[in-house]
Amino acid sequence: MDNIPVTPWPPVKVRKEGNGYSILSWDRIYSLRDNVLFTSVVSHGNEILSAPMHLTGSENGMEIEWREQNAFIMEETAQKVTICASQESSAFIVNTCLETEYDGYCAIDIKIMPRGKTVAEVFGVSQPKPNGYSLDRLWLEIPMKKEFASLYHYYPSSPTPTCADGRSVPFSSVCMSGCIPGSLTMPFKPLLWIGTEDQGLVWCADSDRNWEPAHPDKALELIDGPDVLTLRIHLIDNTVKAWNYTGEEGLPKNYVYPPLSFQMGIQATPVKPFPKNPYKEHICHIDCFKKVEEEYDDYLSRPVIPDSDESGYDRLKRLGVTTLLIHEKWNKIQNYWKLSETTRNLVKNIVRECHQRDIKVIPYFGYEVSTLNPRYSEYASSRRLNPNHIYAGGWYRKPGQRAYTVCFHSTYAKDMAEGIKRLVEEYGFDGVYLDSTLQPDACINGEHGCGFYNVDGQLHPSYPITVLREFTRNLYEFFEARGGIVNTHLSNCCNIPALSFAHLNWDGEHSQTYINAEGLESVPMDYMRAEYSARNFGIPYELLAYTFENWSFQDSLSIGMVHGILSRPNDMGYPLELMSLIWKTVDRYDFEQAEWKPYWNNHVFPPESRVRLSYYETGEEGRKRYLVFIANPTDDAITDITLKLSDYPVLIFSALQQCNVEAVLRFGPRESDVLLVEETGQQG
Numbered sequence: 001m002d003n004i005p006v007t008p009w010p011p012v013k014v015r016k017e018g019n020g021y022s023i024l025s026w027d028r029i030y031s032l033r034d035n036v037l038f039t040s041v042v043s044h045g046n047e048i049l050s051a052p053m054h055l056t057g058s059e060n061g062m063e064i065e066w067r068e069q070n071a072f073i074m075e076e077t078a079q080k081v082t083i084c085a086s087q088e089s090s091a092f093i094v095n096t097c098l099e100t101e102y103d104g105y106c107a108i109d110i111k112i113m114p115r116g117k118t119v120a121e122v123f124g125v126s127q128p129k130p131n132g133y134s135l136d137r138l139w140l141e142i143p144m145k146k147e148f149a150s151l152y153h154y155y156p157s158s159p160t161p162t163c164a165d166g167r168s169v170p171f172s173s174v175c176m177s178g179c180i181p182g183s184l185t186m187p188f189k190p191l192l193w194i195g196t197e198d199q200g201l202v203w204c205a206d207s208d209r210n211w212e213p214a215h216p217d218k219a220l221e222l223i224d225g226p227d228v229l230t231l232r233i234h235l236i237d238n239t240v241k242a243w244n245y246t247g248e249e250g251l252p253k254n255y256v257y258p259p260l261s262f263q264m265g266i267q268a269t270p271v272k273p274f275p276k277n278p279y280k281e282h283i284c285h286i287d288c289f290k291k292v293e294e295e296y297d298d299y300l301s302r303p304v305i306p307d308s309d310e311s312g313y314d315r316l317k318r319l320g321v322t323t324l325l326i327h328e329k330w331n332k333i334q335n336y337w338k339l340s341e342t343t344r345n346l347v348k349n350i351v352r353e354c355h356q357r358d359i360k361v362i363p364y365f366g367y368e369v370s371t372l373n374p375r376y377s378e379y380a381s382s383r384r385l386n387p388n389h390i391y392a393g394g395w396y397r398k399p400g401q402r403a404y405t406v407c408f409h410s411t412y413a414k415d416m417a418e419g420i421k422r423l424v425e426e427y428g429f430d431g432v433y434l435d436s437t438l439q440p441d442a443c444i445n446g447e448h449g450c451g452f453y454n455v456d457g458q459l460h461p462s463y464p465i466t467v468l469r470e471f472t473r474n475l476y477e478f479f480e481a482r483g484g485i486v487n488t489h490l491s492n493c494c495n496i497p498a499l500s501f502a503h504l505n506w507d508g509e510h511s512q513t514y515i516n517a518e519g520l521e522s523v524p525m526d527y528m529r530a531e532y533s534a535r536n537f538g539i540p541y542e543l544l545a546y547t548f549e550n551w552s553f554q555d556s557l558s559i560g561m562v563h564g565i566l567s568r569p570n571d572m573g574y575p576l577e578l579m580s581l582i583w584k585t586v587d588r589y590d591f592e593q594a595e596w597k598p599y600w601n602n603h604v605f606p607p608e609s610r611v612r613l614s615y616y617e618t619g620e621e622g623r624k625r626y627l628v629f630i631a632n633p634t635d636d637a638i639t640d641i642t643l644k645l646s647d648y649p650v651l652i653f654s655a656l657q658q659c660n661v662e663a664v665l666r667f668g669p670r671e672s673d674v675l676l677v678e679e680t681g682q683q684g
Contacts, residue, residue: 004078005102006477008272011078012102023081024105026207028268028402034069036085036096037108037140043199043268048148049229055110057236058136059091065095078102091115091133095259103500105267105469110235111258112138133257135243138236142266144194144201149229151200151530152222153177153193154186155493156441159217161186173514174523176492177531180229185218190440190463192203192220193494194231195269197533197600202496203231207462209452212236235262265465270538271500277591278540279566281485281504282320282583285433287327288479288570290547296326297346300353304572312572317357319580320587323485324354325433327364334370334395334403335417344427351428360430361603362485365420366394366538367436368403369412385445387461392441408437408471409464410448417474424484431485431503432475438488438498440465468498476501483578489544494531506568507532508544508556516548520670523559525612529600532563538672542568545575554578555670557656561629562612562672578656585655585674589627594618610634611641611667624649624679630665631672638667649677 013024022035022040031040039050039052057064071085080101087094093116097109115132154161160169164183169175181196193202213219214237234596243257247653286292292299300312308315316324330347332340339347347363367380381660384392393405406412420432440454442461444451450462476486488502491509499505511523534541545556545567553575556567559597566582569575594616599605604613616627626649632638643665655674657665665673 006480009102009165012081012100014073014076014081014083021073021083023083023100025100025102026272027270028104030098030100030106030268032071032083032085032098036069036071036087036094038098038106038111038266040264041201041268043201044270046148046199047198048144048195048201048268049142050145051143053139053140053142055094055112055140057138059089059156060134061136076375084119086412092135093343103271104269105265105271105497105500107265107466110140110262110264111259114257133243134317135236135240136238137661140233140235142201142203142231142233143228144231146225146227146229148196148199149194150180150196151194151526151536152180153191153494153530154189155191155495156189159187161222162217172522173184173510174527175490177494177527178524179526179530180222180224183224184222186220187217188213188219190465191493191495192231193215193269194222194229194497194538197529197536197598198270200269200536202267202269203233204266204465204493204497205463207452208460209454210235210242210260210262211266212238212241212455214238216513233264236260239321245456258558265497267497267500269496269536271496272538274535274538275540276594278534278564279583279586281323282449282579283323283325283487283504283542283568284316284321284572284576285327285568285570286323286572287329288544290571292329295346296330297349297353300350313353313357313359314352314360315572315576318327319576320583321576322361323360323362323430324350325362325364325487326350328366328435329398330363332399333372334397334401335366335368335406335416336370336373337365337416337423338374339423339427347427355428358474360485362431362433362487363423363429364433365416365437366433366434367405367439368395369406370397370401370403372399373399379406379412381445381447382406382412384443385450387444387459389441389444404434405441407441407443407445407448407450407464408466409443409450410461413467413471414474417471420475422480424478424482429484431479431487434472434475434486434488434502435527436489436491438468438472438502439493440468440495440498465495465497468495469500472498472501476503479503491544492531494537496537499537502539504535505539506542506544508560509546512544512548512556513550516546516551519550520555520559521634525633528559528563532560532565533598534565535564535596541565544568545570547575549573557582558631558633558670558672561674562614562631562633564596564598564614581655582674585653585676586627588653588676589616589625590618591616592618594627605641609641611638611643613643619679622679626675626677628675629672630667630675630678632667632670635669637669642666649679652676652678 022031029042033039037053066087069087074084075082075181083098085096095111100106161184188208213234223230304312384405395403440463487504489506543560545553569579598614599612613630619625
């Protein structure tokens with residue numbers, strides 16, 4: 001694995017082009033010309049930048065003019081390309097390191113420092129120019145073509161951005177994703193993605209170390225223009241406080257003032273080819289929300305439905321499940337990779353019974369360290385410490401234990417990854433489920449290296465984006481070689497640099513309780529398109545669906561399917577039966593040459609329509625086949641729009657309603673259907 005990237009990515013390549021370089025990473029091209037940052041980013045064949053990324057600023061009261069740009073390849077392997085670059089102004093030098101990996105992630109390291117004297121000036125051969133060393137402003141700007149910058153996602157969700165008119169974006173469980181409402185300012189966010197339903201660009205940083213914005217709530221800025229949306233990153237807004245030297249007089253400032261370093265990353269999305277058939281896995285997740293009170297093997301070995309003599313294992317097989325996901329209580333110690341003596345035999349039997357039925361098994365792992373863990377005292381320093389100085393988590397689990405949230409910027413991350421691999425090899429698991437593990441939450445725990453004090457003495461948190469990316473890559477390389485599955489679960493957090501190394505993501509938990517309380521129409525469709533389109537990131541999604549008083553599993557289909565994602569059953573009863581019908585319909589469709597045509601660009605219904613219809617299309621003219629998802633994702637019945645199937649190609653199969661070619665579908669609140677249709681050559 002040292003020389004060849006893990007599938008599906010080809011080796012990253014670099015080529016010399018004139019006075020610069022182009023780096024090829026699958027479907028992306030990052031180019032550098034007379035600059036220290038990328039001058040071009042091409043994704044899916046589209047140039048998404050409107051102008052080069054650039055540093056702009058002010059020195060000694062005047063606008064900085066950069067000159068003498070120089071770039072060279074430092075390292076080139078199949079896994080990454082490293083380019084170092086330099087530029088200077090009258091007073092300052094900027095050095096950068098751009099390390100681009102095979103999945104398109106680029107780590108960017110920026111250093112700025114006083115220029116100092118040349119050798120000739122030091123020895124008096126040439127007369128040094130009078131020069132001040134006041135850096136008054138330094139901004140990084142990323143100008144994007146507006147046609148590729150209509151949606152955004154940021155994390156964490158609070159504090160919310162402020163619009164140009166001074167209003168804050170209203171806080172809610174769905175405020176962090178959606179349409180860009182114009183110019184915005186926001187405090188530092190470790191993750192910010194800008195794009196469309198098809199592609200985009202994510203910017204990220206583990207911390208705002210060395211940043212000196214004039215207003216902390218305006219560290220990041222989106223500037224909305226007629227054709228351009230510019231991301232402005234306020235690294236320095238005033239004279240650098242870190243360079244306010246008060247020591248010995250007469251020392252040359254070019255040596256007293258240390259380099260300022262800023263570290264961040266960018267990644268053009270999608271990060272990898274989207275699967276032709278994103279519905280290949282039929283996963284059932286038992287014991288999520290609806291709790292099973294007994295051991296999983298005992299539960300599955302007996303009938304799980306009243307008045308049935310069919311075992312749970314046989315029911316899974318008959319209803320089309322390809323993968324069983326066992327939830328957190330499969331092991332007595334929360335989130336631990338070693339098993340008790342009694343658990344070993346139970347786990348072996350679950351895996352054996354499922355494998356005999358060609359069903360894969362993946363176990364739950366999460367984000368916690370348990371007090372029942374034999375090494376808890378050692379791992380206690382790995383706990384995540386919130387900015388309010390309270391250790392995160394502390395959930396009560398059975399058997400009696402407390403489970404605290406871990407920060408993966410610690411030794412626990414490597415131990416957990418290696419422990420999972422050993423567990424899989426011993427017990428034959430087919431993947432791993434990572435519950436909220438990839439969520440890069442704030443941590444100030446200095447015991448494992450998180451948190452830092454800025455120049456004003458204020459404690460700032462760190463966000464473990466880089467280490468979570470490496471943790472997930474470690475597991476992905478292991479499971480990809482075995483044909484296994486890395487299934488992540490993130491709610492309202494699109495940690496794209498880490499999600500590169502996931503086969504499947506499960507999202508929707510936070511929005512479920514919000515819908516139950518506020519109604520379905522509290523969830524804007526642009527929120528769904530930004531966060532759940534999946535194709536804009538390159539990772540297939542499934543929708544997490546709970547059952548509440550005002551929200552059902554079936555209701556969830558109305559917002560998921562028209563965005564191209566299916567709900568995952570987390571109950572062996574009705575949800576599994578319902579999804580079995582949908583799986584059977586979807587499995588009859590050939591996705592190999594199919595084209596996805598979602599409601600926002602297929603023109604079947606006008607944009608103002610409350611009925612949404614998305615479909616796949618394949619075949620030749622007169623013999624086309626369609627897989628159609630149609631829904632009413634509102635809380636009201638639709639009486640003014642109907643779909644008369646006789647006006648469309650011949651119906652083959654309907655998953656949720658009893659339909660034939662003459663049927664007329666009218667949609668009540670939250671109703672949906674899956675239709676398999678084909679042209680006969682006579683209709684169309």
